[in-house]
Amino acid sequence: MDGIHGDFYLKRPGFVLDVKLAFPARGVTALFGPSGSGKTTILRCIAGLERVVGRLRVGGEVWQDAEQWKPPHQRSLGYVFQEASLFAHLSVLDNLRYGLKRMAAAEPKNLEQAIDLLDLSPLLSRKPAKLSGGERQRAAIARAVALSPRLLLMDEPLASLDFSRKQEILPYLERLHQLREIPILYVTHSADEIVRLADHLMVIDQGRMVAQGPLGEIMTGLEPPVRLDEFAGTIVEGVIGAKDSIFYLARLDFPGGSLWLVDDGLTLGDRVRVRVLARDVSLTMEPGQSSIHNVLRGQIDGIVADNHPGLVLVRIRVGETIFLARLTKRAAQDLLLGVGQQLWMQVSHLGLVPLGA
Amino acid sequence: MLECCHFPFTLDSVLSKSDLESIGLTIRLASTVTLILLVIGTPVAWWLARTKSAWKGVLGAVVALPLVLPPSVLGFYLLMAMGPAGMVGKLTQALGFAPWPFSFGGLVVASVIYSLPFMVQPLQTAFEAIGDRPLEAAATLRASPLDAFFTVAIPLAFPGFINACVLTFAHTVGEFGVVLMIGGNLPGVTRVASVQIYDHVEALEYQAAHHLALFMMFFSFIVLLGLYMWLPRTSRES
Numbered sequence: 001m002d003g004i005h006g007d008f009y010l011k012r013p014g015f016v017l018d019v020k021l022a023f024p025a026r027g028v029t030a031l032f033g034p035s036g037s038g039k040t041t042i043l044r045c046i047a048g049l050e051r052v053v054g055r056l057r058v059g060g061e062v063w064q065d066a067e068q069w070k071p072p073h074q075r076s077l078g079y080v081f082q083e084a085s086l087f088a089h090l091s092v093l094d095n096l097r098y099g100l101k102r103m104a105a106a107e108p109k110n111l112e113q114a115i116d117l118l119d120l121s122p123l124l125s126r127k128p129a130k131l132s133g134g135e136r137q138r139a140a141i142a143r144a145v146a147l148s149p150r151l152l153l154m155d156e157p158l159a160s161l162d163f164s165r166k167q168e169i170l171p172y173l174e175r176l177h178q179l180r181e182i183p184i185l186y187v188t189h190s191a192d193e194i195v196r197l198a199d200h201l202m203v204i205d206q207g208r209m210v211a212q213g214p215l216g217e218i219m220t221g222l223e224p225p226v227r228l229d230e231f232a233g234t235i236v237e238g239v240i241g242a243k244d245s246i247f248y249l250a251r252l253d254f255p256g257g258s259l260w261l262v263d264d265g266l267t268l269g270d271r272v273r274v275r276v277l278a279r280d281v282s283l284t285m286e287p288g289q290s291s292i293h294n295v296l297r298g299q300i301d302g303i304v305a306d307n308h309p310g311l312v313l314v315r316i317r318v319g320e321t322i323f324l325a326r327l328t329k330r331a332a333q334d335l336l337l338g339v340g341q342q343l344w345m346q347v348s349h350l351g352l353v354p355l356g357a
Numbered sequence: 358m359l360e361c362c363h364f365p366f367t368l369d370s371v372l373s374k375s376d377l378e379s380i381g382l383t384i385r386l387a388s389t390v391t392l393i394l395l396v397i398g399t400p401v402a403w404w405l406a407r408t409k410s411a412w413k414g415v416l417g418a419v420v421a422l423p424l425v426l427p428p429s430v431l432g433f434y435l436l437m438a439m440g441p442a443g444m445v446g447k448l449t450q451a452l453g454f455a456p457w458p459f460s461f462g463g464l465v466v467a468s469v470i471y472s473l474p475f476m477v478q479p480l481q482t483a484f485e486a487i488g489d490r491p492l493e494a495a496a497t498l499r500a501s502p503l504d505a506f507f508t509v510a511i512p513l514a515f516p517g518f519i520n521a522c523v524l525t526f527a528h529t530v531g532e533f534g535v536v537l538m539i540g541g542n543l544p545g546v547t548r549v550a551s552v553q554i555y556d557h558v559e560a561l562e563y564q565a566a567h568h569l570a571l572f573m574m575f576f577s578f579i580v581l582l583g584l585y586m587w588l589p590r591t592s593r594e595s
Contacts, residue, residue, distance in 0.1 A: 049493050072496040073504075079497035085490050089512040098508075099498030143498070 004151060004183070006064075008045045008054035010207075017041055017052070017207040023200050025059045025150070028177050028184045030198035030215075032191075038207040039187045040082075043153050046185070047079050048072035058150050073102075078144030078152040078182070083160050084136035086128040092139045093124040099147045107148070114146035117179070118172050134165040138172060145182065152184045158193065173197055191231035195275055196353065220315065220322040232306075232313065233277035234323050235353060240270045252350075256319015257296045261350045273353040278313060280349040281325035283335065287344045294347040298323065300339050303332065316345050323347075371568045378545050379553035380572070386461070386549060387529040390468040391522050394476040397469070398521070402480035403506070420477045423470060432538025435467045439539070457539075464540040464547050471535045475524040483517020484510065516588050523584050527577060 003025050010017040017038045023029040033039050044050040048063065049072055056064040063070045078099075086095050100111055115121055118138045128136055137157055144152055157173075158166045170193075177184070177197055186197060194201065194215070201219075202212040211218055216235045238254030243263060250263040252272060261274060287295045298316040306313045312332050314325045323345060327337075335343075372380070405417055423431060438445045439457040449457055457463030487510060495505035511518070533551040540547030542556065550573055557566035 047497055049496065071501075072493075073499050073501050077497060079494070081490065081494065083490075085494045087491060087494070087509060087513075089509075089515075098495070098500070102499035102504070147498070 006056035010052040019209045025183045027199035029200040030194045033204035076150040078149040080154040084140035114142040118142040134168045256321045275351040278324035278326040292346045300341045379550045383549040387526045390529045398476035406484035428534025432535040467539045475528045479521040483514035
């Protein structure tokens with residue numbers, strides 16, 4: 001059977017972990033939750049660094065069940081820790097080779113690919129102490145990727161870095177995501193990283209799984225288990241159906257409508273993914289003259305209170321696609337919004353999200 | 358002038374044959390003890406550094422015991438145990454070995470026990486300083502625990518190994534009370550340098566005592582100097 005399936009049970013003073021997880025063996029699955037919710041523990045259980053009661057099957061191979069438990073070194077996995085955790089006594093290249101040397105069927109091209117992917121060529125002969133924080137984390141990611149494991153586990157790989165270092169690493173993670181060769185389980189508590197990287201989402205709180213499913217579905221749920229706050233919104237996937245070469249615009253066609261976006265070298269037929277944040281969506285009864293040219297006809301699907309007492313989140317259905325709009329409670333009342341109502345939706349900003357093949 | 362710089366010549370003329378013999382014996386004893394303790398002490402230190410067992414405190418205390426006991430106490434018990442009426446003595450007799458007291462072998466066994474903390478404690482500290490993370494990283498990179506121990510833990514703890522070996526060696530060289538209790542004063546067999554100096558003083562040969570004592574000081578200083586000049590360089594590289 002495909003995919004990764006597991007359940008784990010662990011009891012410690014003041015903490016109980018009791019989760020059942022299932023996620024696809026492709027793309028990036030984000031494991032999201034507040035500090036102390038058990039994200040890292042789950043990752044450690046999957047890696048076998050923590051031995052608890054449970055079962056785990058990765059792409060048809062049993063790693064743990066009632067009868068057997070594979071020690072970590074016999075599991076086909078890669079692990080990127082929060083801090084790079086490179087071996088201080090080895091050069092970057094020897095760090096990268098450490099795992100490969102221990103694999104029966106190691107492909108030399110995997111090493112080269114990992115070095116290329118993370119731009120490590122100029123750093124190979126250096127010792128970890130001579131690297132910056134960002135370079136160290138890149139080397140640690142390459143060390144895990146080079147194994148081309150069945151599952152790559154990443155434990156908040158950006159958490160120990162400052163903002164500019166994060167921006168330095170994120171493009172590499174996006175490239176890794178686009179290659180889509182290795183399934184990744186990515187622990188984070190950053191909504192921004194989820195929106196940029198994840199295809200699938202698992203939300204955990206106090207040792208329990210609160211929600212799991214495709215990112216789009218979970219994000220547009222009306223009782224969002226994830227407090228995405230400023231990042232609340234939708235991911236819309238579609239195909240570039242037209243281009244306007246005079247105004248440098250491209251039209252994204254999705255099930256139920258289309259949106260225009262600024263053309264940064266897109267080609268006809270490209271599959272792209274855009275992020276529409278709830279704060280960038282406004283609602284109107286009559287579309288008038290406006291600087292906003294993305295106006296879609298939709299139907300209200302639901303209205304809920306947002307985190308702030310003055311705000312509401314409105315769920316709008318456009319064909320098969322769900323959008324979220326964040327309004328003030330007063331605006332919702334002035335417009336007499338109600339479930340089932342037809343209206344116009346204006347989108348003031350679209351963010352292009354990298355998409356895997 | 359040239360002759361004074363010819364080291365062996367100078368040594369020979371200042372130190373007597375029995376002095377040189379005692380120095381040779383001391384170095385042989387300290388090297389043997391260091392090698393044996395490297396083999397015994399490494400797993401003990403590793404276990405102490407990694408275990409969560411309640412026995413950690415007990416073993417730790419036993420290992421540290423030679424630090425606080427007067428050497429004569431330790432020597433006395435060892436003499437009793439190794440003697441013909443002692444448990445170890447009966448065993449060695451039954452196995453057809455010569456009795457251990459007043460032999461080089463007995464000296465080695467006694468020194469191994471006496472110098473144990475000087476090997477185990479620096480190693481334990483070095484292993485503890487590594488922490489779990491590098492070993493976990495090794496495990497996720499397909500290294501078995503034994504593999505990770507040799508390829509990650511030992512290289513990372515290397516300065517600790519050097520430190521432990523030098524301390525053990527130096528401590529064995531400086532041993533006096535235990536040697537006297539267990540080994541006595543047999544020329545060429547158990548008469549190490551520290552005992553030889555004592556003999557010189559007893560015989561009022563202050564000049565000879567001076568020469569040997571000076572040599573020991575010089576030797577110890579050079580060894581430690583070499584170590585402390587070299588160690589920071591290796592740890593900076595890593």
